[in-house]
Amino acid sequence: MTAERTLPLPGLASAPRPNFAWARHYLRSRAFGWTLVALMLVAWQVTASAIFMPELPSLSAIGAEWVLQMREGELAPALLETLRVAAIGYAIAAVAGITVGFLMGRVRIIWAMAEPFVELLRQIPISAILPLLILYLGVDDALRIVIVVIVASFPILLNSFAGARSLSRTMRLTAETFRLSWWQTQVEIGLPAALPYILVGMRQALAMTLVMAVITGMLAGNSGIGYFILEAQQVLNVRALFAGVLTVAAVGYLLNAIFLLIERRLTRWRAIGTAGD
């Protein structure tokens, strides 16, 4: 079955026409986009070196500032602080979102009880309840973490719910005929079946988590990389400002890449195409 697929198609390999396969492959891969990013950075560097603009420092100057800020300045501790808030908030959101969302999908009475709350709460923009949150929680750690939790829980909850609902009738009956208890059914069949959905929710939430962790540092005005950026703006240190912004972009990209790696590993079975009979 699989052996047949590796056989070369007759008549194609020996085609005499010039072969542009590599170009097509390149233009259809992400390498193309990365090349554009690199070109843009080069253009930036050249422009900023040729013409002096206080509002657009050269990349090399930003790089030097980044090293300085990471070594001796506030960037490293600020980044760690933001990541700490993000990690705590994300972990709480994941546990709460998966538990509530999954149970809503599997237990009718929990769905009946929780659905109105969920549907009401998720309509409210976080900015609308911010004054209330500050009133109740002050401008401390608690506020920052709670904001991350609120924002990150919803995508996880909604996707976990969809995943729990995705359990097919045949799978449910399979659990019944093998006499699985309610608990075994959830753990051995419900959760694994929902996992791809849960991971989609967690990846959406991951991006939102970092954004919120940065913003809360600005709101509360006293911590994290958000505050670092705000402060750089106030003292008109444009290089530090760029260093902060680019750090957030890089960290966000890295976290997403790590997540994708874990996701692919956990749902390897899905990547396999269905073989023919």
Place this chain on the structure above:
Amino acid sequence: MSAVRIRGVGKRYTTATGETVTGLSPVSLSIEPGSFISIVGRSGCGKSTLLRLVAGLEQPTAGAVEIDGAPVAAPPDSVRYVFQNYAESLLPWKTVRENIRFGLRHAYALEGREADPRQWDAVIEEKLAEVGLHGISGRYPAELSGGMQQRVAIARALASRPRILLLDEPFSAVDALSRAKLQDLLLDVWRSHGLTILFVTHDIDEALYLSDRVIVLAPGGKGIEEDAPVTVSRPRDQIETRAHETYLNLRGEILHRVLQEGAPA
């Protein structure tokens, strides 16, 4: 004592609009231990419903099912069900080995080596060999053909040591050549495990080839139309049995009966 006793079992459903629909008019059947029974009939005759009622996956609205003399309220320990839709019945996130292990973990009663989980890797390979599969235990179901997946599903069911096996159109999604091989495989495991088998199919040839007895259900859930013993000798052979005079006569009779029924196909 009968392995399965079906006493006036019927099923009525209430639709979303509040109508009552007859899924199956009350039927009675007594199935001897170790026999191979097929249930045939057109779509909507209630054959799958009857199988799910015997499996305890649905509750009857009339009558009762008894397995080994005990009434069925929930899926019984000694009964396993093989679904038509193997792609969703096998757990796609588990490899073949893990799927068979699932069968062992949720077994009715394990004896000898099988009772020792440390021996399971060897036991799993034996189970797979029994259904004609070798060297695929590390693969995921989606990497296998339909016929191979259904073999894994049968091996998983056997791993949980059932005494009664229920199969709901298990080979209808498999190509014709694989189907003939799967039929012979099923006869082999039926004999070697001393199973009682209830087999639902819409294929009259398949039913006759496999069974000791063929039950024909009337269309529209009206109950049993015919209960025909299949007296063709065993072991059966895909070519000889299907050319056997008794087989051909029975086939003609049953086909005639099913085709005569007025309802459109």
